Amino acid sequence: MAGGWRWRKWAARRQGKIMLWQALTLQLGYNATLVTLGAAMLGVAAGATGTFLYLGKRALVSDAISHSTLPGVVLGFMVMVALGGEGRFLPGLMLGSAVSAGAGLLVLTWLTARTRLTEDAAIGAVLSVFFGLGIVLLTVVQGMSAGRQAGLETFLLGATAGMLREEAVVIALGGALVLGLVMLLRRPMVLVAFDPGYAAGQGMRLRLVELAMMGLALAITVVGLKVVGLVLIVALLIIPPVAARFWSERVGVVVVMAGLIGGSAGYAGAALSATAPALPTGPLIVLVAFALFLLSLLLAPGRGVLAAGLRHLRFQRRVHLRQGLLALAGGQPVYEPLTLRLMRRAGLVRADGVPTEAGRAMAARARLDERRWQMLRSDPAFEAAAARYDGLTPLAEVLTDDQIAALDRGLRPEAAV
Amino acid sequence: MALELVGRARIEDAVESPLAIRGLTVSYGEKPAVFSVDVQFQRGQMTAIVGPNGAGKSTLLKAALGIIRPLSGQVTSYGRPLDEMRARIAYVPQRASVDWDFPARVCDVVMMGLYRDLGLLGRVRPTHRARVTACLERVGMAGFAGRQIGQLSGGQQQRVFLARALAQDADLYLLDEPFAGVDAATEKAIIDVLKALKAQGRTVVAVHHDLATVPDYFDRVFLINTTAIAEGPVAEVFTPAHLQAAYGGRLALAQMGGAAAG
Known part of the structure; x- marks a missing residue:
């Protein structure tokens, strides 16, 4: 904890001298390099995963999922502290966030399938209630001595400053795993996104495929918590495919392009963040993604403005x-x-x-x-x-x-x- | 009204039937859209599912395929549970049911018909591509393989859907309103393909809304209005009396012109 704080202070002093170029060319040392590569991997996986959400018109479900992680992050921290462990242990926090996001997803699915609420209303309900609960828990934890320095609030907007080597590796591996699963499931997901009736007629279990799709979005959210933060992870899932869609009329190409755009955003955003540690990483990544979206919107041949x-x-x-x-x-x-x-x-x-x-x-x-x-x-x-x-x-x-x-x-x- | 099944197949024929439905009831709310329907479609025949708007024609197909969950009922295909026979069944949904701005080319959509064969990771080989091309040729769309699907006319979109079903090389073809909103050239192209399928001994079942063309296009008719009205050869079932039973007062005399002629 103290090490991270000192690192941050040191980085702030150096801030003016560090060249962005060094960050972009991975010359800021082993740690920063790992973090930047981890963020890039996360971006690639998020872009590819998000393509299927976007094409299936389920983009906002991921917003409900990501906001539902907050109670789990705080509860995970509390449990680990109560057990006498290190409360900030990232895999533990990720597990907690996955459990509460899973609960949010279940409630959302149930509301949509079993009540007369439409999906957008259900998203609004789940998102706000889970996030509200998370904020209350967060405030309580920050009032406790163990919680004050935990920096749990960085999970809202993401922070790569002071990130541990192992954490960067966990993020990169998590991203790679999700990417592999996306490649494995691409055919059923394309079919369900394009023509669910036909997919069901082929004997595909629609709910299973959709659950897998949401599960991958959940995994991206959990993996990306530390880097992008839960408030903005939806942007990393959605902006890359929306930008990529301008460039191609083929699903496969859109997926690859979205991966590239998401990866570039993660890479450049994390590098930028290394030169300005005071700024939260998530917004920087999202702004880079937005710049790429703007370029696509304007300049893409065919669908561009x-x-x-x-x-x-x-x-x-x-x-x-x-x-x-x-x-x-x-x-x-x-x-x-x-x-x-x-x-x-x-x-x-x-x-x-x-x-x-x-x-x-x-x-x-x-x-x-x-x-x-x-x-x-x-x-x-x-x-x-x-x-x-x-x-x-x-x-x-x-x-x-x-x-x-x-x-x-x-x-x-x-x-x- | 009395339930009357003209030329109704006996129960033992269910073993032969490509699609046998027993006691099927589907309800979207408290009001059944399809109520206790028994029907067996005949092998190697072209059958039209005919009935007024909201009579449950499409719902029957979707429920039979398990796309929507029925309240009750059994569906068998060639005497086996439907799930075991998926590979032998091709379904052509309504054209309006999908977003045609989806990033896909014509050949990509037809390739979807091969996903069952390809599995999750199977590589697309030249033989698969050749199959896609052959299917596009059969519906007269070979020149459009690389076209984005959003640029197609309604009739062309329908032909692409049919080509995708052909790619499955199935024995039973279930089509939901294949002629809805298509041009005359497409209608002819589609009916030619369907008749060619029948000539190969395959079974075609189509939801159909144009009474005038029923006698020209189909061998058999299944009349439905929430409940089954009648099923049998066109000459026996497609009669003014049966149509009156299915459509009630909603049947205009002009629409019955085709029926009387048939």
Whole structure:
């Protein structure tokens, strides 16, 4: 205890001199390196586990689980002290937290399955009651002499400063174990998250798979207590998969990406924390994860906000141009300023709005294309192709030249009129 | 109304039946959605489960498969408890029952039909991939294997679900409203696949809502409205009198056009 306190004071004095770079390159000594790697392992496991919660739309259940750990942490401490042991022994505290989180999970499952409470209401009830009980117990313990210096409050927000070597190893091993179980159970968990009805039809025990999924979230919470803290562990479970989802349309890739994002957050957050021991570790890790989420939200191709915005703009322009061309072909005036501007820029109309030679040619082509489309859509023989009509796609992309020629045979008499 | 089972199979036929249901009652609250239903579906036949909205058609299928827990009743498949026969049964749930924004490609969803074979850690081998491709070809979706499932039309989604069931290579196919909200091309593609299954001697049971197509698509009909109304060949069961018994006053004359013709 005293050692940790002295270490903290020493670290605070050195704080200004320690370079973040050293922390990130694991040059802060054996202990800090172990802690950083442990946090990274925890992040990888949390990201991978969280993916299944997120995809199964059970993300907030983990919040109820994590808040339910607090009574167990304090009770575990009290029991160990009462037995004359070292109250801060991490595996003992983890066991206590697992027991009370398990109780919270059981109550939650029971409330959802057996009463008319919806899951969100049950989550709110379990989370607040267990957390409230934990805070009361914590306050009582901190009033006792043995509890004052125990630093149990660090389990709320996480602290890596002064963490013991063995503790870091326990966390890394715990993370690796959870990760292994996630890999083992990935197929049933994917199936249940995507299509529970089909999974049950295949003879899968839904409740068992869901229990396993929640059990893994519980394990992450327990393992991550010391590093991230119980208040914010839900963020490490959920932010990585949400960020990863922007990058891929494949479950496997999302799981791996979420692991990478969670791992980076754990690694960078713990390293940051080593340079600023006064700051709680959990929030630092979560902020790094959030930064990665923000990058994903903005920059990911496909689902990212920028890419989607650009796609929408491009689409809007195509629509305006096409509408403008069809209006030209029909001899109708174009009033929309955006349409006019786009057509002017493309050299289809002159500054005074009169169509150019190129504009007239393109308009005629657009009109022919549109008439062919209308023919096609009224012909049941082309039903599959007709489904692809969007007002923009040139018919040549959908039909072969021969098919278009066949279509034109129906078009000709009308064109002659 | 009197319970009348036209051409009802004898009890000893239950050994043969791919799906035999006895005394099945399912209740969501105090009001049973399915009440004391006995039915045996015939091997190698295509049977439509027909009845008005809320008659318990989907519930019957789900309860038979153990997806929802019945209050009472026994379900056997080929004379054995259903759980022993899972490998021979493929289920196609309603398309609307899943989130199509799930991160999966068409081929990933069809691969789910092979999860039983693959086990927890079995590696996906080229033979598995070939099976997935073959199943997608059968439903006319081979060109969509790499497409994200959210980009598909309703009809295409339904075909992917059917392909996933085909991948299981089952003997009994249970489909929940396979034609709901699909385009005509898909409807034809699906019925062709189902008829091909029947030609191979497999059994097809589908919840069906379009009375007009029942005589064209199916061999047998099971009429249900909470209780079993009648089960038998289309010609014997799909009659105005039976439909009236199932639908009561809710059956519009226009809907019965197909029935009268059949």
